[in-house]
Amino acid sequence: MYKNGRYSRRCGDAVLQVVEEAAKKSPGNVDLDDEVARAREDLCTALREKEEAEAEQKLSEAQQHHAFFVKEQHEDRQERTTFRRVSFWQHMATYLLYFVMLLNVFITTFGISSGMGHHRDPVAATSTAAAVTPGSTSTSAGAAVAFQLRHNATAYSR
Numbered sequence: 230m231y232k233n234g235r236y237s238r239r240c241g242d243a244v245l246q247v248v249e250e251a252a253k254k255s256p257g258n259v260d261l262d263d264e265v266a267r268a269r270e271d272l273c274t275a276l277r278e279k280e281e282a283e284a285e286q287k288l289s290e291a292q293q294h295h296a297f298f299v300k301e302q303h304e305d306r307q308e309r310t311t312f313r314r315v316s317f318w319q320h321m322a323t324y325l326l327y328f329v330m331l332l333n334v335f336i337t338t339f340g341i342s343s344g345m346g347h348h349r350d351p352v353a354a355t356s357t358a359a360a361v362t363p364g365s366t367s368t369s370a371g372a373a374v375a376f377q378l379r380h381n382a383t384a385y386s387r
Contacts, residue, residue, distance in 0.1 A: 252265050
């Protein structure tokens, strides 16, 4: 009647049918009536155990499904957080690059460099001052242009 520690329904049904048929053939036998009652109780017990096992299995499957779902949600949250962090730093690097490029545009457009505004070449300054005389205006304009060309050449060669 037992199969792998559990009551087999097919076997229980067969035993119950055999005992019921025997009880029908000998209607006054008390032992057979007791055997029929025990077989029915055993069958009911086996059916209850089967239903409990199925319910436990369904509960276990539901818990496993829930645990898997929670794990997936946690992994998705982790991925979103990591993506946000990486995306933030990528944007910061991009903006820094834009800022450096903008500064480069300003430097090249307006001629801002270390040699342009703060210190001048002393030789060029003296030659310009010597070229500028009160009576010669065309010479001073030519000297200023020459000074600017020389200064640009030295600034871009650095």
